[in-house]
Amino acid sequence: MNRSASIKDVANHASVAVGTVSNVLNYPDRVSQRTKERVLRAINELGFVRNDAARQLRAGHSRTIGLIVLDVGNPFFTSVVRAAEDAAALQGSAVLLGDSGHNASRESNYIDLFQEQRVQGLLISPVGDVTDRLDQLRERGVPTVLVDRLADESKYSSVSVDDDAGGYLAARHLLDTGRRRLAFVGGPASIRQVADRLQGAQRAVQEEPDATLEVLDSDGQTVLAGRSVGNMLVERGLADLPDGIFCANDLLALGVMQSLTMTHRLRIPEDIALIGYDDIDFAVSAVVPLSSIRQPTEALGRTAIELLAEELDSNTPKHRAVIFTPELVVRQSTAPAKGSFAG
Amino acid sequence: MNRSASIKDVANHASVAVGTVSNVLNYPDRVSQRTKERVLRAINELGFVRNDAARQLRAGHSRTIGLIVLDVGNPFFTSVVRAAEDAAALQGSAVLLGDSGHNASRESNYIDLFQEQRVQGLLISPVGDVTDRLDQLRERGVPTVLVDRLADESKYSSVSVDDDAGGYLAARHLLDTGRRRLAFVGGPASIRQVADRLQGAQRAVQEEPDATLEVLDSDGQTVLAGRSVGNMLVERGLADLPDGIFCANDLLALGVMQSLTMTHRLRIPEDIALIGYDDIDFAVSAVVPLSSIRQPTEALGRTAIELLAEELDSNTPKHRAVIFTPELVVRQSTAPAKGSFAG
DNA sequence: CCCAAACTTTGAATCGTTTCATTGTTACGA
């Protein structure tokens, strides 16, 4: 329960001034070898650890960056977080992580907390309408970078992924491997991501005169929802089946796969090709390894930190919106139908 | 880029003393209604936000708790973290989260960081041998609670889950539903959790004179590892199959399920019953919904915070080791074999 | 109208670090 040693204790113990101890810690070159050794010995003997609160107070700001995500349990964000932490560590900052859980009031609490902590900047995947709060922060010199959301470049920097391009990639791949009767399976079209992926897919299909794209609405984005879409498809009649299915996420795709292969004895990829989105861990270990679209989550996290650093360095209020293109991951579930390879 | 308002600015703006502003914030009852209103108006007009570094410096400690986990991507820890955050919020503390990623040096960095932040206490799932560091922290009045690891009660409090009991539960359930030729599938026996779960299973099997338990080593704890164990089993001969399989985690179980049902056309639960461990999200949406053992992660997180609070309140160095018992979750994969229900 | 008790308000001191103008020391060429 002893109060821990302060820089003053170290100074006394080493018979030097406090300023010298501070110099040993921050500008070792300004201090003579002899003195440095004496001070370091004292630090060790007393087990001195810097008090960050005092540093911060003096500096006027912390060396932390706030990061608020929608759901830490979601592998997409987990990966973004990890990349952001690593990138921040490289430039000597730590990341304070907040999980809003899609809840506007939790989000608001975290903004309050981070503001009290005087974070250098904020990365956020917003839930509610926080533009007022963010504007206010910006006025006080706390820049914000939006994550996984495209922002008005005149106001914020942002990093996001081009879902339209992802949708195009997926559909184009089905077409390239010889499929022509495509289906898109996606949750409520009101979700921007879903709508964009569909739009990209439509763009690809329009490039092939003989190709069609049917849209199947799913009830959510879960394995179970995918399974019921699969069942519905088969019950409708085998003659009427698509030969390539693109699901708006991997969980849906896994559900469709379960339904088609287990319950209905269809073969993937021979009878129907299947591709998902997100490339979750389970995609590779599905019964038939699932092709998917991988989002560059590491690049998102890293770039978000870099954009923030740019804003901190320059004093001109210049923002950038960086948009990443996702990547096609080919696995067995979309292997070419024999003899009809169009590549 | 304006320096943000300080309590002194607020005091000037409201024409009161700084102490009064502080009282408005911390002891509103001590201040008259009129003054309070004036101060609150000033706070609003200036957009004043408390500087936490200054509070902390004065208080001598922060209102944060450090939490270091082995892997935030692991749903087990994600859930523990969330529960800990909620419990901490209730008592007015925030949680600083660190992900060691099973890496001793990252772990050590986080301990350093948290020490500089003067966290009130530390919750940790240790990777390396950190007992020296933790002892040192304790001497300085920073208590530690070990998470998911049983600790010497004379030194630390801890929260953990009884894996032996979990293994017993799983095996007992297979026996109760009429199975007698059991198999245990588990990664390297050097992992404590695996060894304990096996031991519990053996205990259950010994209660039934006519039951046997065979141990199958798996190469890791993944879906793929499970699949190859499944293949191996079948190739060995159908006559020689177990009628109940207990896997040391759900991923293994899902792999075994894939192998048995897809590749070898065996029926679960009719031909073989299957139970996993951890109750991950995927267990419920497997082709055959998977029975499993659920660990009380919320209770772990909440209790860890409570134990820490106990240590902070009392000044006597009294520790407690709380051990939770996991819970059986019955799904279709272990439905009773017809006519042989032993219940 | 006075006095004491209860209630408000004040502002200097404090927490631990960094900064920086000042002072002290050393080395070396003239």
Added chain:
DNA sequence: TCGTAACAATGAAACGATTCAAAGTTTGGG
């Protein structure tokens, strides 16, 4: 030996909040 440039060390001031003894004000009984 002196002067000065380069290098080292010093310690008071500042950061912003909280605390608390002291001073100021109000209230109500006598």
